[in-house]
Amino acid sequence: MFLLDSHCDAPSMLLKGADFSKIVRDGHVDYPRMKKGGVDASFFAIYTSNEISADEATRRALQMIAKVYDSVENNSDKVALATSVAEAKKNKRKGLISIFMGMENGAPIQKDLSLLRLFHRMGVRYMTLTHNGDNEICDSAATENKRWGGLSPFGVEVVKEMNRLGMIIDVSHISDMSFYDVLSHSEHPVVATHSCCRALCNHYRNMSDEMIEALAERGGVIQINFYPAFLDERYKEVLPSYKRIVDHIDHVVDLVGVEHVGLGSDFDGIEICPAGLEDVSKMQKIIIELRKRGYSEHQIDLIAGENFLRVMNNVIK
Numbered sequence: 462m463f464l465l466d467s468h469c470d471a472p473s474m475l476l477k478g479a480d481f482s483k484i485v486r487d488g489h490v491d492y493p494r495m496k497k498g499g500v501d502a503s504f505f506a507i508y509t510s511n512e513i514s515a516d517e518a519t520r521r522a523l524q525m526i527a528k529v530y531d532s533v534e535n536n537s538d539k540v541a542l543a544t545s546v547a548e549a550k551k552n553k554r555k556g557l558i559s560i561f562m563g564m565e566n567g568a569p570i571q572k573d574l575s576l577l578r579l580f581h582r583m584g585v586r587y588m589t590l591t592h593n594g595d596n597e598i599c600d601s602a603a604t605e606n607k608r609w610g611g612l613s614p615f616g617v618e619v620v621k622e623m624n625r626l627g628m629i630i631d632v633s634h635i636s637d638m639s640f641y642d643v644l645s646h647s648e649h650p651v652v653a654t655h656s657c658c659r660a661l662c663n664h665y666r667n668m669s670d671e672m673i674e675a676l677a678e679r680g681g682v683i684q685i686n687f688y689p690a691f692l693d694e695r696y697k698e699v700l701p702s703y704k705r706i707v708d709h710i711d712h713v714v715d716l717v718g719v720e721h722v723g724l725g726s727d728f729d730g731i732e733i734c735p736a737g738l739e740d741v742s743k744m745q746k747i748i749i750e751l752r753k754r755g756y757s758e759h760q761i762d763l764i765a766g767e768n769f770l771r772v773m774n775n776v777i778k
């Protein structure tokens with residue numbers, strides 16, 4: 462098995478000074494707990510808020526990338542950076558956990574495709590087009606009065622350039638209209654690196670069945686987020702169990718088959734975790750629950766990582 466988490470906010474902790482080689486007390490992700498959880502690869506989110514200026518976002522993204530590079534270098538006997546599936550599989554054979562980088566919010570590229578290319582050259586392999594605000598690229602799922610009504614004209618250029626570079630487009634956080642615009646312009650499959658199903662929890666950050674079907678039709682994957690607010694509408698009354706994550710997986714499997722779902726924890730980006738899955742060290746509990754529900758080992762391999770790796774192999778050059 463190759464266990465991959467397509468989204469966590471560990472770089473935000475690194476920026477605050479966390480030492481990745483030890484247990485980070487107020488965080489969910491660090492080397493000792495990734496090892497314990499049997500995680501083979503994780504996408505570290507280079508996250509910037511829509512609240513800050515473009516220049517500040519660019520600076521912050523660079524600082525985060527620098528921290529990721531330093532942390533990997535300081536722990537080169539434990540982890541290694543990866544930019545492709547082949548590298549990640551090689552790292553695993555050497556006993557190293559792979560750290561991938563994804564950028565959450567395209568604000569740091571400003572309105573400049575050269576900056577997009579530069580971040581790609583630094584090793585960033587997916588970009589979540591926006592976060593909780595409309596930006597130069599597209600509208601967010603979180604805003605009331607949308608700025609563009611989907612992708613902006615610059616956003617269309619970004620999609621084309623990401624296709625050309627072999628950079629994965631992440632549709633988590635973007636508005637429904639932005640999502641359909643991306644699908645109509647992208648030649649490659651796209652992913653939702655940390656989103657859940659609206660059918661089970663009606664939240665604007667989650668995907669409708671129609672969206673999941675359209676994503677799957679084009680070969681994409683939805684990676685289930687562990688955040689209780691996206692797992693269950695009643696999360697404030699009753700904290701959902703980690704088994705609710707598997708309910709969302711079941712729903713996607715029933716809807717579009719087992720080839721289009723995976724795991725995107727959002728650890729270190731969420732203030733509460735589901736009961737029983739308080740940090741990355743407990744990831745195997747999901748695998749055990751999948752087994753209990755009758756999934757075959759092959760199907761579990763697909764969900765645990767192979768589905769996302771397939772998209773990476775399709776898109777990354």
Ligand SMILES: [Zn+2]
Pocket residue numbers: 565633634655727730
């Ligand atoms: Zn997010």
